[in-house]
Amino acid sequence: MSSPLQTRVKKLLHMFWNKKNSTKVPKFTCSSCGELHEQWPALAFDAPIHYFNLPEEHKENAAQIDADFCKIQFRDSQQFFIRGVLIQEVTDACDHLEYGVWVSLSEKSFLNYYENFRNEGHETVYFGWLSNEIAEYQNTSAIPCNVVTQLGNKRPHIIPHQSFEHPFIHDYYNGISKQEVLQRIQGMR
Numbered sequence: 001m002s003s004p005l006q007t008r009v010k011k012l013l014h015m016f017w018n019k020k021n022s023t024k025v026p027k028f029t030c031s032s033c034g035e036l037h038e039q040w041p042a043l044a045f046d047a048p049i050h051y052f053n054l055p056e057e058h059k060e061n062a063a064q065i066d067a068d069f070c071k072i073q074f075r076d077s078q079q080f081f082i083r084g085v086l087i088q089e090v091t092d093a094c095d096h097l098e099y100g101v102w103v104s105l106s107e108k109s110f111l112n113y114y115e116n117f118r119n120e121g122h123e124t125v126y127f128g129w130l131s132n133e134i135a136e137y138q139n140t141s142a143i144p145c146n147v148v149t150q151l152g153n154k155r156p157h158i159i160p161h162q163s164f165e166h167p168f169i170h171d172y173y174n175g176i177s178k179q180e181v182l183q184r185i186q187g188m189r
Contacts, residue, residue: 043184044100048081048131049141068155069114070102080110081131084147086158091175097184101158103128103147113149113156120152130160135187136180137168 048070051063064071070081081102088097105113109126116122130143144161160172 040095040097040181040185042085042098042100045102045132048102048104049133050079050081050104050131068117069110071110078107080105080107082110082113082128082147082156084156084158085154086130086160086172088172088181089175090178090181093178093181097176097181099132099134099158100155102131103145103158104131105147109147113147116149118153122149123151124149126156128158130158134168136184137166140166140168143168 047065050072051059051065051070054063054072058072062072062074064073068083072079072081081104083100083102086099086101088099090096105126105128109128112124113126116124126147126149128145128147129141130145131141134140143166144164146159146161148157148159150156160169162169162173
């Protein structure tokens with residue numbers, strides 16, 4: 001019987017061997033730049049679903065959005081969102097799939113993140129809610145997550161709560177196949 005460490009080392013060696021000896025690298029045409037890339041693209045959302053669901057007049061009058069922050073403000077309510085990276089393990093490949101997703105934060109957390117946005121040494125964890133609908137699942141825009149800031153001003157990692165019952169959570173913690181990755185990439189075009 002192997003120890004957990006031995007099992008992990010075997011898995012890493014297997015992944016390295018397969019990657020080293022693999023001659024097929026997926027190629028994709030980027031929908032943003034039109035260039036051909038030899039790696040899986042990140043599946044990125046331009047905005048939180050809450051922004052997409054706004055009528056055009058509210059997008060202009062009540063919303064502020066850029067590449068990293070989104071704020072929707074009405075007289076009686078406010079919503080705050082930041083952009084992060086969710087990394088999906090792939091069970092039969094040594095690569096992983098990245099999602100560029102938005103999460104909602106409380107006003108206090110949003111302001112703290114905003115104030116420390118340029119602070120390369122800022123490390124903390126916020127509570128948030130996933131705020132995008134991932135096409136292969138239903139109702140992903142209300143999954144609780146930890147938002148883990150990264151050193152060096154990298155976008156925070158989004159880690160869904162394992163205790164939440166949802167098919168996406170199951171796949172996040174157990175991995176998806178390379179075939180599923182390729183279908184998701186094609187579906188985002």
